[in-house]
């Protein structure tokens with residue numbers, strides 16, 4: 001959440017934004033305007049990649065300020081372009097969509113939350129995997145993780161609906177493992193910022209995978225592959241996720257060759273602009289995948305079903321296998337084969 005008291009108007013955030021060509025003076029001026037609740041040119045150019053939060057040295061969360069002002073002023077093609085989708089999602093969050101689906105598991109084991117995604121938006125075999133054996137599976141529009149709504153011009157969704165989503169999950173009376181990191185970010189970052197109590201234990205998918213892999217090291221056959229990683233933009237709110245990913249790669253015997261578009265310099269998958277600026281979106285996808293190929297990677301790993309779907313076409317075009325993080329673990333555990341192998 002934007003914290004004006006942490007901002008010294010240094011301008012680092014927008015001076016480093018790759019989608020505008022601002023010097024520090026202009027960057028500083030625009031952040032000042034936004035912090036005063038006034039319009040600024042960045043609103044129209046921002047593609048909601050959240051990278052400016054990585055550039056901000058004080059943790060002021062400039063991305064939140066920008067996204068809030070984009071929605072408030074409507075001065076962004078993203079806000080206009082996704083109005084009908086926001087309406088549909090709001091209807092679901094208010095109980096007007098599909099009911100919550102619960103597939104009961106072992107009463108002693110946690111629940112795996114798929115947030116608002118459909119179960120089949122994750123790779124086939126995910127729900128049956130040993131990684132999640134005995135866990136209750138839950139999903140539904142009322143469990144939507146909210147934080148990603150900034151990519152659809154809906155920054156206000158988190159403050160409006162966070163309490164309701166947390167309450168619905170609390171009704172399960174279980175520990176929650178979030179298969180999508182935006183659900184974890186809602187519980188771990190956004191809810192406390194909003195003063196909302198989270199009355200259940202929760203874990204990030206990566207924490208769960210690390211524990212499972214450590215407990216079953218005798219079943220792991222190291223993959224001995226070089227793999228590039230595409231992080232979703234939400235990782236900018238959760239920098240601790242990077243070392244967790246590195247540990248998973250080490251456990252499954254995967255090397256992460258350095259590449260240009262990763263960590264602080266990572267590229268957005270392009271979904272926020274896919275309908276409002278298709279040319280730019282395709283260019284970003286291709287740069288991202290070409291960079292993964294050029295670093296010597298034998299596959300690209302994704303962690304978000306939306307990024308995974310968006311990157312399907314460009315990875316296929318470059319002949320680079322694309323693997324969801326849970327499948328990478330399943331390959332090392334012998335549950336499924338490396339792409340192209342019987």
Ligand code: SF4
Nearest residue numbers: 017046047049050052
């Ligand atoms: S979110 Fe991304 S595009 Fe928007 S201002 Fe920040 S760095 Fe630039």
Ligand code: SF4
Nearest residue numbers: 007009010011013056
């Ligand atoms: S939000 Fe951070 S990077 Fe941007 S001007 Fe303020 S302190 Fe500097």
